[in-house]
Amino acid sequence: xxxxxxxxxxxxxxxxxxxxxxxxxxxxxxxxxxxxxxxxxxxxxxxxxxxxxxxxxxxxxxxxxxxxxxxxxxxxxxxxxxxxxxxxxxxxxxxxxxxxxxxxxxxxxxxxxxxxxxxxxxxxxxxxxxxxxxxxxxxxxxxxxxxxxxxxxxxxxxxxxxxxxxxxxxxxxxxxxxxxxxxxxxxxxxxxxxxxxxxxxxxxxxxxxxxxxxxxxxxxxxxxxxxxxxxxxxxxxxxxxxxxxxxxxxxxxxxxxxxxxxxxxxxxxxxxxxxxxxxxxxxxxxxxxxxxxxxxxxxxxxxxxxxxxxxxxxxxxxxxxxxxxxxxxxxxxxxxxxxxxxxxxxxxxxxxxxxxxxxxxxxxxxxxxxxxxxxxxxxxxxxxxxxxxxxxxxxxxxxxxxxxxxxxxxxxxxxxxxxxxxxxxxxxxxxxxxxxxxxxxxxxxxxxxxxxxxxxxxxxxxxxxxxxxxxxxxxxxxxxxxxxxxxxxxxxxxxxxxxxxxxxxxxxxxxxxxxxxxxxxxxxxxxxxxxxxxxxxxxxxxxxxxxxxxxxxxxxxxxxxxxxxxxxxxxxxxxxxxxxxxxxxxxxxxxxxxxxxxxxxxxxxxxxxxxxxxxxxxxxxxxxxxxxxxxxxxxxxxxxxxxxxxxxxxxxxxxxxxxxxxxxxxxxxxxxxxxxxxxxxxxxxxxxxxxxxxxxxxxxxxxxxxxxxxxxxxxxxxxxxxxxxxxxxxxxxxxxxxxxxxx
Numbered sequence: 001x002x003x004x005x006x007x008x009x010x011x012x013x014x015x016x017x018x019x020x021x022x023x024x025x026x027x028x029x030x031x032x033x034x035x036x037x038x039x040x041x042x043x044x045x046x047x048x049x050x051x052x053x054x055x056x057x058x059x060x061x062x063x064x065x066x067x068x069x070x071x072x073x074x075x076x077x078x079x080x081x082x083x084x085x086x087x088x089x090x091x092x093x094x095x096x097x098x099x100x101x102x103x104x105x106x107x108x109x110x111x112x113x114x115x116x117x118x119x120x121x122x123x124x125x126x127x128x129x130x131x132x133x134x135x136x137x138x139x140x141x142x143x144x145x146x147x148x149x150x151x152x153x154x155x156x157x158x159x160x161x162x163x164x165x166x167x168x169x170x171x172x173x174x175x176x177x178x179x180x181x182x183x184x185x186x187x188x189x190x191x192x193x194x195x196x197x198x199x200x201x202x203x204x205x206x207x208x209x210x211x212x213x214x215x216x217x218x219x220x221x222x223x224x225x226x227x228x229x230x231x232x233x234x235x236x237x238x239x240x241x242x243x244x245x246x247x248x249x250x251x252x253x254x255x256x257x258x259x260x261x262x263x264x265x266x267x268x269x270x271x272x273x274x275x276x277x278x279x280x281x282x283x284x285x286x287x288x289x290x291x292x293x294x295x296x297x298x299x300x301x302x303x304x305x306x307x308x309x310x311x312x313x314x315x316x317x318x319x320x321x322x323x324x325x326x327x328x329x330x331x332x333x334x335x336x337x338x339x340x341x342x343x344x345x346x347x348x349x350x351x352x353x354x355x356x357x358x359x360x361x362x363x364x365x366x367x368x369x370x371x372x373x374x375x376x377x378x379x380x381x382x383x384x385x386x387x388x389x390x391x392x393x394x395x396x397x398x399x400x401x402x403x404x405x406x407x408x409x410x411x412x413x414x415x416x417x418x419x420x421x422x423x424x425x426x427x428x429x430x431x432x433x434x435x436x437x438x439x440x441x442x443x444x445x446x447x448x449x450x451x452x453x454x455x456x457x458x459x460x461x462x463x464x465x466x467x468x469x470x471x472x473x474x475x476x477x478x479x480x481x482x483x484x485x486x487x488x489x490x491x492x493x494x495x496x497x498x499x500x501x502x503x504x505x506x507x508x509x510x511x512x513x514x515x516x517x518x519x520x521x522x523x524x525x526x527x528x529x530x531x532x533x534x535x536x537x538x539x540x541x542x543x544x545x546x547x548x549x550x551x552x553x554x555x556x557x558x559x560x561x562x563x564x565x566x567x568x569x570x571x572x573x574x575x576x577x578x579x580x581x582x583x584x585x586x587x588x589x590x591x592x593x594x595x596x597x598x599x600x601x602x603x604x605x606x607x608x609x610x611x612x613x614x615x616x617x618x619x620x621x622x623x624x625x626x627x628x629x630x631x632x633x634x635x636x637x638x639x640x641x642x643x644x645x646x647x648x649x650x651x652x653x654x655x656x657x658x659x660x661x662x663x664x665x666x667x668x669x670x671x672x673x674x675x676x677x678x679x680x681x682x683x684x685x686x687x688x689x690x691x692x693x694x695x696x697x698x699x700x701x702x703x704x705x706x707x708x709x710x711x712x713x714x715x716x717x718x719x720x721x722x723x724x725x726x727x728x729x730x731x732x733x734x735x736x737x738x739x740x741x742x743x
Contacts, residue, residue, distance in 0.1 A: 031565035032583065032590045034326075035339070035355025040346035041325035042586070043300025047087035048293035054094070054109060055306060056084030058344075058586040059325025061096055063109055064306075069320045077112035078103055081569050083586045088127035090134045091148035097124025097136050099547070099569060099586070104149050117143065117152055123547060128167035135190065137164030137176060139547075142190045158193035159184055162490075162506065168208035170215060173230050177205025177217055180466060180490050180506065185231050196231035202424065202449070203466045204490075207258075211251040212271045218246035218258055221407075221424035221449030221465060226272050240275035241266060243382070244424040245407050245449075250290040250297070255312055257297065259287025261366055261423065262382030262407045265299055267313045281316035282307050286345040286366050286382060302345015302366060303327065326588030333370040333377065333392070333622070334577030340392040341589050342367025342379060342573075350392050354580070354672065355591055362386060362395050369410045372622040373418060373433065375730045380408035380420055385434045398434030412453035412460060417475060419460060421450025427462060429476055440476025454494030456501060459515055463491025469503060471516045484510045484519050495534035495541055500556050502541055504531030509543055511557045522557030533584075535574035537594075538617050538625070542581075544571025550583065552597060563597050579628045579667050579722030593667060595628030595720050613739040616648075619657055624726040627737045628667075636715045640694045640740040643678065643710035643725045647703050648736060657733030659708040660725050667720040675721075679728065681711035698740040713742075 045056030048066070055062045060075040061084045075082070079100040086097040094105040096112065102124055103112040117140075124138035136143040141156025142164055160181030168175045174186040175196075182197035183205055197203060202222025209216045215227045216237070223238035223246060238244065243263030250257050256268040257278070264279040265287055279285075284301035291298050297309040299316065304323040307316040327349075331342035339351040347362035366382040378398075379386045384406040385398045400406070405425035412419045418430045419440070426445030428437040441448075449465035460476065463469045463484075469491040470479040484491055485507045493504035501512045503519065508529040510519040523529060528548030535542045542563075543551045549564035550571050573584030576594060583590040617625045631637045641664065645657030662678040682688045682705050691711050695702060703709045710725075725737050 032567040032592045034587065035351065035358075035589045035591055037351070037355070037358035037588055038327045038329065038341050038343055038346060038349035038360065039325070039358070039588075040302075040304040040327040040343065041323055042302045042328045042344050043288050043304070043306060043323070044083060044085045045087045046289050046291045046298045046300050046306070047089070048291070048298070049089055049094070050108065052108065053298065053306070053319065054087050055300060055323065056087050056096060056098075057304070057323060057325060058083045058328040059323070060084060061087075061109055061112075062323055062325075064320050071320050071323050073324065074109040075112070076110065077105075077114075079114070081567070081585070081587050083570075085123070085125045086127045086136070088129065088134055088136075090129075090145065093148050095127065095134065095136075095149050097127060097138060099123045102136065102143075102149070102152075115149065115152070123163060125163060125165050126167050128169060133189075135167055135174075137167050139163045142167070142176060144190060155186075155190035156193070157191065158186075158195075160195075165204075165206055166208040166217075168210060168215065170210050170230060175208055175215065175231055177208050179204050179220075183208075183217060183231050183234075196227075197234070198232065199234035199236075200225055201236065204449070206247045207249040209249045209251050209256070211253075211256050214271070216249055216251075216256065216272060218249045219244075220247075221245050221422075223424065224249070224258060224272060224275075237268075237272040238275070239273065240268075242277075243407055244405065245382075247286075247288045248290045250292050252292050252295075252297070252312065257290055257313055259290050259299060261286045265290070265313060265316075278313035279316070280314065281309075281318075283318070283364070284345060285364055303343070303364065304346070328586040329572060329584030329589050331367055331369050331379075331573040332575035332582045332584040332589060334575055334582065338391055339577055339582060339589065340370065340377070341584060342370060342381075348379060348386075348392065348395065351589075355589055361393065366407075368408060371411045371413045371418075372620070373413050373416070375621055376433075377622065378411060378413070378418065378434070380411040382407045382423075384408065385411070385418070385420060385430075387434060398430075399432075399436055401435065402437035402439075403428055404439075409449065409451055410453045412455045414455045414458075414460060414475065419453055419455075419476065421453050421462060423449050426450060427453075427476055440472075442470060442479035445470075445479065452491060452493045452504075454496055454501070456496040456499070456515065461494050461501065461503070461516060463494065463503065463505070465490055482512075482516050482519065485521070492532050493534040495536040497536035497539050497541065498556075502534055502536070502543075502557065504534045504543060506530050509534075509557055509560075513556075522553075523560070524558065525553075525560035525562075526551055527562070533571055533574050535576075537576055537581075538615055540597075542574050544574050544583065546570050550574070563592075576626060579626065579665060579672055579720065593628065593720060594626065594722070595630055595667075614736065616734065616736040618655075618733070619660070619725060619727055619735045620732040621727070621730040624724045625735055625737055626722060626724050627739065628720065628722045629739060630720045631716050631718045634718060636717050638713070638715050638742040640691065640698065640700070640738075640742060641678070641712050641714065641723060642681070642695070642700070642703070642736075642738040642740075643723075644703070644736040644738065645709060645727075645733060646707045647701070647709045648734060650701075653734055655733050657727050657735040658731060659728040660710050660735045661728050662710045662712070662737075663724045663726070664712075664714075665722045665724070667722065672722065676712060676714065678710045678712045680708050682706060686712065694740070694742060698742065700738065700740060 041059035166177035204220035243260035530546035533544035
């Protein structure tokens with residue numbers, strides 16, 4: 001919402017604006033608070049040493065004896081909310097590369113201390129031992145240490161700005177796989193680097209391995225590639241694969257093993273020419289890490305599972321119980337007071353008590369995105385599309401006909417059309433509720449990973465993992481590239497409000513005011529330019545970053561303000577339920593009162609003042625208009641609350657909501673208690689005469705006596721409240737919330 005000061009008598013004139021808020025006093029002091037779940041962290045790294053298996057997860061570090069059955073948390077001395085992404089041994093020291101920099105332990109992970117790598121702290125994602133040296137790859141390039149991890153030197157000359165995700169040594173040649181820049185080669189121990197990407201169709205490289213004289217690279221949507229000339233040229237090796245997002249690879253010298261998103265473990269017993277599933281005993285389908293210790297293979301999954309094979313992948317057994325800790329949440333959604341969390345491997349969980357307890361309703365899936373088709377809630381997963389007709393309580397899988405790639409990263413609904421973006425196969429369209437699908441790809445989309453999608457009117461926007469962004473004006477029949485940032489940029493997210501389109505990318509936020517024809521960078525105030533997620537709430541835009549938490553703009557990106565108290569790490573997804581904003585993070589769901597950020601509209605009764613709040617926006621099923629306000633002081637306040645739909649038609653507003661309904665909630669102690677439900681303002685038990693007189697006294701425009709607009713008079717005690725406006729019968733249209741303080 002935009003913020004302004006205005007006389008109550010001007011409300012009739014300014015209500016035609018998209019959003020107007022009358023703001024008196026605001027003192028924000030609370031912060032992000034974690035909910036209790038969902039449970040099941042992602043495994044990011046495994047390491048075996050001295051009879052102990054070490055696990056790096058999205059909930060920190062854990063250990064288990066190789067002959068044990070119980071995991072122990074090992075996070076003493078680590079930063080809060082830390083994701084351990086790589087583990088290595090340097091002499092007697094254990095190193096943990098995390099999203100908050102490097103930590104070192106001299107007592108086998110009992111305690112940790114931070115290593116000073118300068119600021120900003122790098123996000124470290126891979127490690128490699130080279131003789132007496134240790135190399136770490138991450139957001140700052142490559143770091144090297146020759147004194148067991150005590151001091152480090154940055155080596156990134158020639159490397160791209162994207163993070164280094166994989167390292168490999170082949171004789172005297174060092175190779176680095178990057179998140180969007182492909183493979184780079186160094187022949188001087190990392191002092192300088194040269195790109196080596198000929199034939200590498202997907203430039204987001206997750207892992208590297210040396211097998212039978214060839215180098216293998218696994219990618220984020222393009223499957224597996226092999227090079228017989230030390231990275232000079234690459235050839236795809238995907239025969240038999242059914243999942244093409246491949247986070248990891250390992251060899252035992254005879255066979256090759258890869259972990260996939262959605263397909264579990266695959267094995268090749270003929271040097272990568274053919275692949276087959278190797279999942280007997282593997283109960284979770286997204287494998288993030290594979291290691292070999294002696295003759296034993298270990299696999300770590302999304303959702304907290306670790307598996308062990310002693311027979312070259314023919315069968316697997318669980319290692320201990322599922323790890324404790326919260327799941328990584330990739331997408332959040334809500335409706336009717338229910339929190340819905342899509343996790344990175346543990347499916348969908350719901351909470352009906354503001355996150356105090358969670359119930360898993362869909363297991364063993366990566367859930368990347370939610371959207372709504374009429375009254376149905378849809379989920380894009382690594383197993384196709386799922387649908388719920390009861391707001392997430394139960395789910396069914398939609399059809400697969402024509403959907404040749406089930407690993408989906410995003411979706412967008414345009415009328416009766418459902419578009420989904422896949423990991424490596426571009427865009428698919430369904431016009432029958434998801435029963436059947438057809439590809440809708442530009443030539444460059446056919447082997448492209450689609451990160452993000454958004455619809456605005458008849459325009460569909462698509463952001464890719466390596467090829468920038470595109471738009472279509474004919475429902476995917478043709479696509480036009482858009483110049484967002486650098487060429488081949490990673491476009492992660494979109495948000496649309498008031499005919500302004502925002503795009504989040506690995507190099508910041510870009511804004512278009514002409515339906516995507518041209519774009520302008522809008523990053524003033526952002527302290528992290530790696531933007532992962534975007535949300536439009538009214539005319540406010542929120543940006544979730546990879547390393548600096550959440551930011552908000554109230555002026556179309558002219559400047560951004562951090563809203564990070566209590567949380568300054570990665571934000572995977574953003575959502576709103578009633579009066580609360582939700583963040584999907586690598587450590588479960590966080591919650592914060594919306595009134596502290598966008599609806600910080602404080603209505604005070606001491607000394608007496610008249611305060612008015614107005615916000616207008618499009619309303620759709622699952623996407624209500626929400627306004628938060630606070631009555632401060634110690635005396636009650638008399639308010640007129642209106643939800644206007646049909647009444648907007650007199651001001652020339654097209655597509656006004658035909659029948660609005662208001663639900664009012666009182667906030668407190670992390671819960672939202674309903675206190676009033678209001679429908680047609682002229683129906684009993686409403687006192688329509690008194691409502692009309694009160695509207696006249698504050699200068700509000702009159703409502704038709706028989707209209708279906710909603711309104712009520714009430715006395716509100718000091719406290720925080722939320723007004724939620726939705727369409728009766730799951731209808732859509734433009735509506736207006738007005739709150740008037742009465743003298």
